[in-house]
Amino acid sequence: MFEFQRLHWVATITGVLEVIKQNVLTLVILFIVGSRNESPYFLWLIGAGLLSAFGLGILGWFRFKYQLLEDEIHIHKGIFVQKKLYIHKNRVQVTEISAGIIQRIFGLVSLTIQTAGGGSERAVLSALDAETARTIVDVLNPKNAEESEFNSELSQAEQQISALPNQGEHSHTKLSPPDNHQPHTTHNPEWTLSNKRLLYLALTSGEFGIIATILGTILGQLSDFITDENIQWIVDRIPLIQQPGLFFVLFSIASVILVSYLLSILSSIVRYYGFTIRKVGKELHISRGLLERIQTTVPYHRIQAISSTEGLLRQPFGLESISIISAGHQQGQQQRSLLAAPLIYSHEREAFFQQFFGSWELAQGISQQTRQELQDSTQDVLSSVHESSIPPQNLLESNDGHELQTYAKAPGKAFFRYLRRPNYLWLFPTLLGLYWLPWLAWAALLSIPATLYGWISYKDTELGLSSKHLYIRYRVIARKQIWIPKIRIQSIGNSQHTFQKRKKLYHVMFSVVSGSHELSVRVKDFSFNAMNSIMNWFHR
Amino acid sequence: MLEERIHPNAIPAWRLQYAVSGLFLFVPAAFLYFLHTKEVVALEWVIGTAIVAIIIYALIVSFLPQLRWSRWSYQVDDKGIQMRRGIIWVQHTEVPINRIQHVDTRQGPIYRSYGLSVIRFSNAATSHEIPALEEDLSQELKDKITDMVRLVKEDV
Structure with missing residues (x-):
């Protein structure tokens, strides 16, 4: 366990394929040019290319070594320049075990360790036997990290945890302490995607x-x-x-x-195919795939946000997909969200949250009934809110049980702005082109779908705040909902355009980590009072 | 407006910056024009356009820095860092202290000659900048923020 090891020799095959995959464009161009050209020169070039791919694959395997320590993994790799990658378990965001076709032939798996941050290297152990991969995942598990902390320096860890009353994940562990010690024996909620x-x-x-x-x-x-x-x-x-x-x-x-x-x-x-999500102790195990089986492990305390998307084709049937936004990412993939439920009925969402994200508030969004009641009261409530004092709106709590504290949507005076906004998309290019191409006047017909879209997005945009979570529903073609824990919000902001100033409207922005970049969600044209109470909520 | 302003030296520094970047804009354009045009047609139009462009640019160089400076304000307290900026789009951003991953300061040749530096704080997702603070002040602010971050123990 504690000395440097090479990967299984099958890694050479995947290495060669990887090199070919990276240079596939060059190869295709060479083939096309070569097929038109009679001289054997190009064949030699292609041959040399393939040969060097083999050479690189084998050398890459030879130079790749890893060492598993008590709580970190060291990787040495690189053919000409040796890179040393040390990943500590505290820094691991997401681990992924996958078995592609080649790995399946030899009964092996490939392990990817994802960390956060822009400069992080990807650590892929491309051929391991399943047992070793499991061992590594278990070592790099934050669950184990917390366990050892509990055992060794209990008071220290306890203090740190109790110093973060906001952290939903931790409160969850406090509720069910047996999970910590025997995570595999307690019952694990599970959700599978049926073939239908x-x-x-x-x-x-x-x-x-x-x-x-x-x-x-x-x-x-x-x-x-x-x-x-x-x-x-x-x-x-x-x-x-x-x-x-x-x-x-x-x-x-x-x-x-x-x-x-x-x-x-x-x-x-x-x-x-065969999508399964399972809650094991303090982490989520997701497995999927027909040809390539992929098992992803996400610790609960690494989840940055949860979002749900109702695509245009799915919304009419009441279907949606739920994904997890995490900070783990691979090189080359900038934004990363992980599907937690690829397809689920909207009315099942609450039960799904109950099972897997028990501590998350506002799971069902804002119910129609509450919204109805709020339509009348919101205006008054929000306009009565001043600076620091926000009256407890017990009216909402008793109805929903979701601890909804503040509800806001774009005010009536923003309605026409919403209708107008999608129209600018076609209007300006058309006006510019109209001089040369008079038939572009037909583009005016686009105003109908654009205005409809504006109307729908006005209806869909809403925001709810509970003590720990932010809930936003908005529309970017598809209707989206996002739940962000307060402690995961990286920055918050508002902006005002000169034309908005007259109506006292503001855009409000929230940003959260997604992969190596930020995911920023913006709600448009909210009133000053709504904006103010959102900013105040953030400070509390 | 928030409590603190950025240093007034920012105005001449930005002016210089704009003027220099203007050189990069106009000189290659003129060079390419005289290089590629074999016979100069409608010279008066060419010169006229060039003069108008230069005048507009000169106006931008002389007035925009002033305007930009007057709209920039920031505030650092125990809640976090707040920034407010923008002429047409007024933007207000808040970064809580406990989300900040690292802080760095930066200084180009123009800023150095005016004794200014840029301070940038990055959170896990992205980074924000306050441009043109006095050198000592930015050092001080950097230390202050780093100390504040150290007090908060939270993980991404």
Whole structure:
């Protein structure tokens, strides 16, 4: 356990593949240029490239060593420049055990350790046997860290914990102390994605737009393939086509959309097959994947925020996805959110929160009834709020049981601003282009969907505060909800534009860590009083 | 407006900065123009545009720093750091002390000649800057914030 070790030799294969994957663009260009060129020079180049990929893969494996210590892992890697990576368990955000196809053939797994911060290196141990990987994960577990603290310097740790009354996760552990000592014997809540749900998820994933763009680009590049002969071949086999010209274009567009839809269904199924989330002691274990099994471990106290997204295709069916926002990230991936429930009915959310995020407040958002009652009272309540004294709004607590303290939404005078805002998107480019292209006047028809969108986002934007959590519902095409614990808010701010000044409206911003970057959520056009009470809530 | 202002030396420093960056804007443009134009057509238009551009830029250089300075204010207390800035978009940001990961100060050649420096504090997500504080004051502030951070024990 305590000396330097190499990875399993299978790491050479993954290493070679990794090098090829990184240079795939160069290779493709070489192939395309090479296929047009008769000289054997390019073949040599490609050969040399592949050979050096092998060389790099094997050398990379040879130079990669790791050492597991009591509470940290040391990694030495790098072919020409040796990098030494020391990761202490206190700094680990998320660990991920995955088994890709190659690893599965040999019965191995790959382990990724994610830490926070911009300069953090990614630590990937690409071929380990499952047992070693588990050992490493267990060592790097913050759960164990806390346990040892409890045992050795109990008073110190206790003091630190009790000094943070706001930390929801810790209050949770206080409620159920047996969890600490025998995490595997107590019952673990579990939620799985049924196959029926998986199908719904795949059908409504809304990813086909992205895939269609990629496919379209590729098709555009395949001009060699689209010859008169080939077109004739297709036209001959489809009886409906009489005029090849227009129909062929329509046909190919339709087929691109169909194929990309099927591909998106396939990719969702491959990624989310067998999705299971399990609460084990003080961490969440998430496993998923058909070809590549991925097991992610997230300690509760590393969760920065929870968000839920109701996509356009999902909202009509009352479906949504819930994700965890964490500070762990891999190099290259800037923002990172981890799905906690890929597809769930909105009315099941409260039960889901109860199971996995028991200490989080405002789980069901703001109920229709409360909202109705508040519609009348809010204006008065918020306008009566002055500077420091916020009256306890017991009216809300008794109804909801969610300790809702303050509720705010954009006031009526902001309504038209909401309606107008999406319209600027088409208005300014159109005005600029109108001089040259008079038919752009038709773009005025866009005002209908844009105004509708503005109306819906006015209705959707709302904000709730409890003693420990911030809840925001807003819309960026899809309707989103986010729960941020007060202690996770990195900064808070408001801004006011010259035109807002007249109406005394403010944008209010909150930022939270997501991957190596910030996720900032902004609610627009709130009244001065609402803004003020939010800022005061933050100071308390 | 918050309690503290940034140092008034910021105004000449920013002026110099703007003027220097203006050089980078105009000189290459003029150079490219004379390099690539074989015969100069409508010279009066060219010169006219250039003069108008330079006048507008000169106005910006002389008035914008003043305006920007007058709209910048900040405040550091035990709650956190508050900053308020912006001419058209007035922006107010608050960073609580216990979220701050590290603080650094920075000084370019222009700022050094005016005895100013920039202080920047980073939290886990992003970083914020107060531009143009007096050197000693920024050192002092840095020490003060670091001390305050040390008192708070919290983890991301």
